[in-house]
Amino acid sequence: MKKINNQKRFDTPVIVLVRPQMAENMGMVARAMMNCALSQLRIVSPRDNPLSDKAIAAASGAHKILEEAQIYTSLDEALADCQVVLATTARHRDMVKPIYAPHKAIDLLHQGILQGQKTAILFGAERTGLENTELVPANGIIEIPLNPEHTSLNLSQAVLLIGYEWFQKAHFQDNTHYQTGDSRLASKQEMMSFFAHLETELEQRGYFRFSDKKERMQINLRNIFTRLPLSSSEIKTLHGVITDLVRNPNHQ
Numbered sequence: 001m002k003k004i005n006n007q008k009r010f011d012t013p014v015i016v017l018v019r020p021q022m023a024e025n026m027g028m029v030a031r032a033m034m035n036c037a038l039s040q041l042r043i044v045s046p047r048d049n050p051l052s053d054k055a056i057a058a059a060s061g062a063h064k065i066l067e068e069a070q071i072y073t074s075l076d077e078a079l080a081d082c083q084v085v086l087a088t089t090a091r092h093r094d095m096v097k098p099i100y101a102p103h104k105a106i107d108l109l110h111q112g113i114l115q116g117q118k119t120a121i122l123f124g125a126e127r128t129g130l131e132n133t134e135l136v137p138a139n140g141i142i143e144i145p146l147n148p149e150h151t152s153l154n155l156s157q158a159v160l161l162i163g164y165e166w167f168q169k170a171h172f173q174d175n176t177h178y179q180t181g182d183s184r185l186a187s188k189q190e191m192m193s194f195f196a197h198l199e200t201e202l203e204q205r206g207y208f209r210f211s212d213k214k215e216r217m218q219i220n221l222r223n224i225f226t227r228l229p230l231s232s233s234e235i236k237t238l239h240g241v242i243t244d245l246v247r248n249p250n251h252q
Contacts (some may be wrong), residue, residue, distance in 0.1 A: 013109050013166060014040040014120040015159060016078055018134055021126050023048035027058025027066065028156035029123075034062035036163030037170070041069040042078045042120075079120060079137050080189035084112040084229075087122040087138035088158055089130055090151045095223050098140040102165045105142040110169050117185050121162060126155050133215070136222045137188050139229070186235045194235050195222055201246055 015033055020026050020043060027050075033041060043050055050071070056063045072078040079085055086105050100108065109119045122138060124130035135141070144153070144161055153161070186194075199208075199218060208214040230238075 011113055012038050012040060012170070013113070014042055014082065014118070015163075016042045016044065016075075016120050016122045017046070017155070018044045018075055018122060018130060019047070019125040020050075020123075020155065021047045023050065023052045023055035024058040025126060025155045026050045027055035027060075027063075028154075029159045030055075030059040030062040030065040030069075032156045032160035032163055033065055034059075035160065036167040038163050038166065039065060039068070041065050042072060043069055044072045044075050044078050046071070075122075075134055075137065076188070076192050080187065080192070081118055082120045082188045083117040083185035084109060084119040085122065085138045085188065086120075086140050086142050087124075087130055087135050088142045088144070088162065089124065089135065090144070090153070091129060093132060093135060093141075095132065095135065095219065097135070097138065097223065097227065099143050100140055102142055102144055102162055103169075105140070105162075106165045106169045108140070109166070112185075118187070123155060123158055132219060136219055137191070137226060139226055184232055186230050186232045190232055190235050191225065191230070194225070194238055197239055197242055201242055 015029070015038055017026065017029060020029075026043065026046065026048070030041065033039065049055065050066050050069055055066055059066055070078075086100065086109065105121075109121070112119045121142070122130060122134065124134065142162065144151075144158065146153070195218075198221070202208060208217060
C-alpha cells in the first residue's frame, strides 16, 4: 500500500477501482478521469499492472494519473480516510441503501467536499461489478439510468458518465458554501473500528450462533450505520455505549 499524503488538498472525489482486471481498462479510466478534471485514483487488488505498456497506451496522455495512483490490497484500507462513499452498480441488491441518480449523487459529494469531507466513488470489476460485501462501506448507490434492455457499460464508460456529471457541477454551477462548525463525519476507518468492536462483543455473546447466516447478519448490521451520516464524536459515543453495556451487563 502506498502511503496517503494527508497534506494534499482533496477537492475532488477519489475514484476507487475494485479488482479491475484489464490494464487497458485502467488506462481508459485514467483517460476518462483526465477528461473530467479528476486526478485521484485508488486501485484495489488489480489483476494486471496499471503501469504496463498497454495501460499507458490506453491512457492516451493521461498516464500521470496511473503513475500517481495508490494501490491497496483491501477496500477497507483504500477507504480508511474517506467519509462519504458512493458505489456504482447496475444490479439490484437485497440490502437497504439510498439510490441516487448521477446528478443527485454528485450534489451529495459536492456538498461533502465543501464541508471538508473526503469523498469517494466505487467501481467494481469488469465482469462481476461490486460484491455485496464491497457495497457495505458505501453510504449510497449510484444507478445510471440506461436502456433497461441493455444496461451494461465498460468500466471507463461508467467512470466517464459519473465524471462528466462531476465536471458540470464543479465548473459550471455556483459553489454554495456550507457551515459545519467543529463537527466532521466519521471516516471509514473509524466506522470499521466500531464495527469490529460491536461484532467482537456480539460474537462473544453468541449473537452469530448460526455460522451460515453470520455474513448476512454482519452486512445488515453495518448497513444500518453506513446509511447514517455519523460524526466522529457519535462513533466515540457508540463505542462507549458498547463498553458500558459489556462492563455492566446486570446494571439496574
